[in-house]
Amino acid sequence: MGGFDYLRLIAAILVVAHHARVLNGQPPLMLGSGLDPGALGVGIFFVISGALVAGSLERAPKTSTFLAKRALRIFPGLLVALVLTAFVLGPLVTSLSPRAYLLDPEPSGYVLRNLSLYAVTYALPGVFLAAPVAGIVNGSLWTLRLEFTAYLALAVLGAARQVNARTLAALAGLAAIVAAALHLSGLDARGDLFRIAHLAALNGFLFLTGAALHLGRVRPRLWMVLASLVLLATPAWFLGLPLAVLRLGQVDLPKPPADLSYGLYIYSFPLQQWLAEGRQLNLATSLALTLPFAALSWFLVEKPALRLKARLGGDEAPAIRPLASPSGTATD
Template identity: 40%
Template sequence: MIGRPKYLVEILRPENNNFGLLRLIAAASVVVTHAFWLTTADDAQQPLSALGHKNLGHHAVNVFFVLSGILVAGSLDRSKSMKSFVASRALRILPGLLACTLFTAFVVGPLVSSTSLGSYFSDARTWLYPIQVTAMAKISAGLPGVFATNPVPNVVNESLWTLKYEVLCYTVLTLLAVCGALRSTRPFVGVLVLSALILVRITFRPADPTNLSPIDHFARFWLLFLLGVAFHHFRATIPLRWSLLAAAVLVWWAGSATRFEPVLTFLATGYGAIMLASLPGGWARDFANQHDLSYGIYIYGWPVTQALVWFRPGITSLAAAALSLLLAAVLAWASWTLVERPSLDLKKRLSRASWRRSEPSSVVGVST
């Protein structure tokens, strides 16, 4: 690309942005944050906690959902049919998740369970775990005796709880596409206006960050995801200016002690993400684009850290963070090479087959 990009549309091709690299950094940030929590069971020890009730992992997940909105909207735009879009989303999430649950239940579990091997493998929870979690029927399911003596006991993989909200965001976006709400600007603006009602809920309700309902969580994640979808929808008119980011950060800072903090945080985080994505990426961008390890690091990070804490009681938070990142990266590489990349190849073949069978009128996309 010649010259500095001026609008978001100019960086949406993978070779022109750092979306993959930002997702990798966000996944690593979540692992680091969890390492401090899992070694101490003290919320205050998590990075950035001193700045408020939101820690580093919280902000990293925000980035994940904004980028997901941009990328999934782009996937929808390119899909030749709704069937191929749904299949591509399923193939991106479920095979890697299934592999992670099988590894956790049948490799990690027997090594760290306080029960005997006979009791472990005769317990129905061991065999149900991969099914329940992959189907997202019971994403927080436990395993018999696993991590029972850790500072955060019996929690097998808390990181996975956000996946059901991501899938829910995909589902809502799919329904909006089927209804035609994403085909032109006017109905899409209507979606934005209706979603503003969610802003009213999270902005003006009594704040209690320690007691949030599923509706509260969905409100947060849907607004972040929708922000990414809106970025993609208006990509030709979204300017890339550091002065605008500075203004967004200033407004966020001014409103950080008010009820508007969540909304201002979302806007500053989202715009900051696309500005960072516009920077030159070099070899790091190329690596992240060729080897998408972010998902694997995210889903393996928690059980890896819990296992380290189990095998080495008293391990420091920094040591746990460093070792967890290393081991999670190794598992993520294996997952990417053996499971995720082959699934993506299958997704591409299905997309080509769907295009050969479909008529142009069946194409569902997001227009500018």
């Protein structure tokens, strides 16, 4: 089913569009109260991930197999992106001499720490210091930590035989309460710890809701989706997103020849910083520079890794039925 593939690509482009503004030093374009294109794109990713990863766990209930498949989806592409950023892009753009840069231990530390997912670092020596948003090499990496933590949580629930729609819906409700409480109290704006807790709760809600909707075999009616979309203009936008994403993802579309969403996500930020430092950053230049890297990442790294996933057993096709008319032909 191709609906989710196209939604992932749209989500990645939303993130790229958001960064094309903020990395130029401009205020973000607001789509609603507290909702910008970057938050919407990341939110879409988490809903889709919850739905598809829950399906993967159903088909590969062995915890080690499940986690191995998740690792093969994240780490090969990430490793190559980190190495290219630290040892190809870094020497090209640093304010240091190439020799001083390469003798510095920080480029190697950048790769290793970010590859761990939990020791994320954003700086490389002398890199992007003249950019409007100075010194940050790849500000998109923080979400991968949340993503993999969600995988680990789902694996623990699976080992405890608690991966079911009811349990996940209850946990999603708890996450929504925490996210709303942090936001309404203003704590999410009072330091990094509360901000990280708010983002973890918010995106945890989206992931868990996507998983719960999949396991409950929910097929949203159009009126439900339209009603939920009204919430996108409010501070409770995240409550309305999962039904809309699931409905659109269930549309039966031809599968695209390549999934460029992950490559766009992990390569766009450093390349956009390069463009911003040269005062050449906009959405068109961002996509023109990043799409070739995303394509190479897919065909040379991610797709071969997916072949290894297939050898681990289990059907990797989404176990989500497309929306269809009574006669059996796809609608929408």
